[in-house]
Amino acid sequence: MSGHRYPLAKGGGGMSSLARRWRLLSVQAFGRSGPLVLSRVASAALTFGLPLVLVRVLDPHSFGTYKQFFLVAQTLLLVGQLGLTQSLYYFLPRGAAQRGAYVAQVVALLAGLGALLGIAIWTLSPLLSRWLASPDLVGLRIPLAVYSAAMLAAAPLEATLVCEGHLRKAAFAYTASDVLRAAAIVLAAAVFGDTWLFWAACLVAILRVGTLWSLLGSGLAPRAAPRWSLLRPQLAYALPFAGSSLLYVVHKYLPQYVVSACFDPATFALFAVASFHLPVIDIIYTPTSEVLMVELGRRESMRDLPGAVRHWQDSIERLATLLFPAAVGSWLVGPILLPMLFTADYAPAVPLFMLATAEIPLWIFPCDAVLRASGDTRFLFRFNAVRLLVTAVLVLAGIRLLGIQGAIGAAIVAESLGCAVLLSRAGRYLRVSTRDLVDWRALVRIATCAALAVVPALALRFVLPGGPQLLIASVLVYSAAYFTVRAVLGRSAVATTAPFTAGLIEK
Numbered sequence: 001m002s003g004h005r006y007p008l009a010k011g012g013g014g015m016s017s018l019a020r021r022w023r024l025l026s027v028q029a030f031g032r033s034g035p036l037v038l039s040r041v042a043s044a045a046l047t048f049g050l051p052l053v054l055v056r057v058l059d060p061h062s063f064g065t066y067k068q069f070f071l072v073a074q075t076l077l078l079v080g081q082l083g084l085t086q087s088l089y090y091f092l093p094r095g096a097a098q099r100g101a102y103v104a105q106v107v108a109l110l111a112g113l114g115a116l117l118g119i120a121i122w123t124l125s126p127l128l129s130r131w132l133a134s135p136d137l138v139g140l141r142i143p144l145a146v147y148s149a150a151m152l153a154a155a156p157l158e159a160t161l162v163c164e165g166h167l168r169k170a171a172f173a174y175t176a177s178d179v180l181r182a183a184a185i186v187l188a189a190a191v192f193g194d195t196w197l198f199w200a201a202c203l204v205a206i207l208r209v210g211t212l213w214s215l216l217g218s219g220l221a222p223r224a225a226p227r228w229s230l231l232r233p234q235l236a237y238a239l240p241f242a243g244s245s246l247l248y249v250v251h252k253y254l255p256q257y258v259v260s261a262c263f264d265p266a267t268f269a270l271f272a273v274a275s276f277h278l279p280v281i282d283i284i285y286t287p288t289s290e291v292l293m294v295e296l297g298r299r300e301s302m303r304d305l306p307g308a309v310r311h312w313q314d315s316i317e318r319l320a321t322l323l324f325p326a327a328v329g330s331w332l333v334g335p336i337l338l339p340m341l342f343t344a345d346y347a348p349a350v351p352l353f354m355l356a357t358a359e360i361p362l363w364i365f366p367c368d369a370v371l372r373a374s375g376d377t378r379f380l381f382r383f384n385a386v387r388l389l390v391t392a393v394l395v396l397a398g399i400r401l402l403g404i405q406g407a408i409g410a411a412i413v414a415e416s417l418g419c420a421v422l423l424s425r426a427g428r429y430l431r432v433s434t435r436d437l438v439d440w441r442a443l444v445r446i447a448t449c450a451a452l453a454v455v456p457a458l459a460l461r462f463v464l465p466g467g468p469q470l471l472i473a474s475v476l477v478y479s480a481a482y483f484t485v486r487a488v489l490g491r492s493a494v495a496t497t498a499p500f501t502a503g504l505i506e507k
Contacts, residue, residue, distance in 0.1 A: 035171035036162070036287030043178045044283050050182045054189065062194040065136045069144060069198060072121075072128065072137075076148045077155065080117055083238035083245065083377070084109055085155045089290060090237055090375060092163035092222075093297025100224030103160055105231050107212065111153040118149030143198040150205035157212045160221045163294055169220075173211065180204045241377040247384035251391055255411045258395050259404060271404055273342050274352030277330060281363050284322050288315055289369040296373035309430050312370065313439055319364040320443055324450040325482045327360040332454055332478060336471045352408060359412050364443070367422035374429040383425075387418045449489060453482035 055063055084106045091102040121128075125141035137144065161170035184200035215221040260268045292315045299308035334353045338346055371380055391414040398406025427437045457478040464470045 035168045036174070036291065037284055039171035039174040040283040040287060042175045044280065046178045046182050050185070053186055057186065057189045058194050061136075065134060065140070066194070066197065068134050068137060069140060070201075073144065073148045073151065076117060076121075077151050078249070079246065080113055080148075080152045081110065081155050081242070082113070083240075083242035084234075085159050086241055086245075086372070087234050087238040088156060088159045088163050089293045090297060090372060091234060092160070093294050094300065098224070098227075098230055099164075100222035101227050101230050102234060103156065103216070103221060104223055105226045105234060106156050107153075107216070108226060110155055114149035114152035117152060118145035121145040121148055140195075140198055143202050146202045147198070147205050150202065150209050154205065154208035154212050157208060157215070159290075160212075160215070162290055164221060165294075166220070167291070173208075177204065177208055180207070237375055237377055240381045241372065244377060244380040244384045247381065247388050251384060251388045254388065254391055255395050255407050258392070258399065259407050262399055262407075263404060267404060270346065270349040270352060271407070273338065273346050273349040274408070275356045277353075278356065278359065280326070281323065281360060284319065285363050285366065288319055289366040291315075292366055293369040293373045296370065300373070305431060309432060312366075312426075312430060312437075315366050315369075316364055316438060317442055317446070319366065320361075320446045321486070323360050323364050324446050325453065325478070327357050328450045328454055329475070329478055330357040330360070332457055333471055333474050336466060336474070340468065340471065352404065355405060355408050355412075359415055361447075362412075362415050362419050365419055365423060365426075365438075367419065367426045370426040370429055371422065376425070376429070379425065383418070383421065387414065390414055390417065445489065446486070449485045450482060453478055453485055456481050 051063075051067075054066060058066065088102065088106060092099050095102050122141050122145045125138055125144065129135055129137040158170045158173050161167070161173060181201055181204040184204055185197045188196040188200035212221075216223045256268075256271070259271045263271075292311060295311040296308050299305070299311065331354055334357065335350050338350050338353055342349070368380070371377075391411065394410035394414050395407050398408075398410030400406070402409065423437060424434060427434050430437065457474045460470060460473050460477060464473055
């Protein structure tokens with residue numbers, strides 16, 4: 001399946017067969033999206049660690065204001081892009097000589113939208129402050145306006161680099177932005193006081209804008225004069241996608257709002273703890289999906305449909321290589337980890353955690369990347385509207401029948417139904433049947449490896465006491481067992497997947 005498989009299997013010089021398999025697995029796991037995945041891991045670590053530092057620097061009132069400031073700014077960044085940044089993943093791989101115009105149009109529009117948004121924030125901040133019951137936001141109206149406007153204007157930075165094939169530079173931009181922002185915020189809060197941390201964040205946002213414009217000036221990113229004939233189809237793609245993204249966000253957060261409305265805060269806390277690990281999926285899924293979308297666009301421009309199918313297959317296998325063991329590993333260590341992280345008061349969340357983990361394997365199919373690559377954003381909008389309605393009905397019915405467990409189970413059922421519909425639609429774009437769309441034998445092999453690797457980790461429970469010692473040993477033993485089993489079975493993988501790929505190419 002992978003274009004890397006055969007050269008690596010033949011090369012390696014004096015490397016042992018097992019060592020070559022380990023190297024093969026590292027390439028399979030991340031592929032070209034590796035730098036982006038690692039940058040997201042670093043970003044997640046900073047996102048987790050920064051509040052732990054700030055709670056020791058700021059008083060609770062100031063920390064609450066900090067959280068509200070960035071909650072508003074992040075919401076505006078997600079909504080304010082109107083699908084324009086995401087449109088680059090569709091148009092740049094196909095744009096050829098028009099690539100510069102597509103980039104210039106997005107940069108100019110987002111800069112203008114950022115300016116308008118900044119003015120709106122400055123004007124409406126008293127209303128926003130009353131709505132959030134945070135009087136301090138009024139005094140922060142200028143940094144909030146500047147930060148939000150600059151972040152929106154700089155949004156195309158990483159997307160442009162990814163679409164132009166500069167994946168390492170895009171990963172560096174992601175990581176450097178987060179590191180600089182975290183360092184500036186902590187330093188400003190510790191040395192100058194809590195108000196200055198917001199201005200420090202503004203400085204980093206402005207540096208991002210300057211970096212984007214320097215890329216355009218240096219020629220590392222394409223640039224050309226905007227053209228109305230090119231802007232119209234770009235908006236026709238972007239605006240339905242923006243609507244579908246908004247519906248998707250509502251769909252993802254709907255179970256939380258319904259559970260919050262139907263249960264007391266203590267029960268909602270159990271629900272939140274049970275799903276605390278699910279956002280880690282995005283660290284792996286999003287960069288893989290973005291790279292796949294770019295590759296599909298390039299293959300379409302070259303009329304290379306078999307190549308597009310191979311990239312789709314590779315992305316599924318890489319996601320499965322990481323998400324299958326992530327799910328099994330969560331089931332393995334969840335009963336130990338949750339009480340350790342959240343105290344014994346949250347032990348009742350363990351069964352809910354085990355149930356919520358069943359959603360992880362569904363994310364091995366990057367169907368949205370295929371539909372975005374096909375330009376099928378209007379279908380995505382209609383689909384997300386219907387899925388939102390179905391999810392609402394299922395979650396309410398699940399709560400009525402089974403309580404909070406029913407809410408989690410209903411959300412998983414809704415996600416499964418949506419995945420089946422999107423797989424069918426992706427098959428239409430790639431022009432293969434559902435049976436040939438996925439290499440099911442490869443997925444069964446990866447799932448088998450993930451299941452077998454749990455045996456030695458479970459054996460540790462007979463020789464080690466509970467607590468951190470068992471947790472660390474279980475993670476290390478399971479990881480080593482999984483990658484060793486995958487490496488040992490790698491030789492049979494080449495033999496079994498080669499006929500499958502050959503059959504796809506013939507079709």
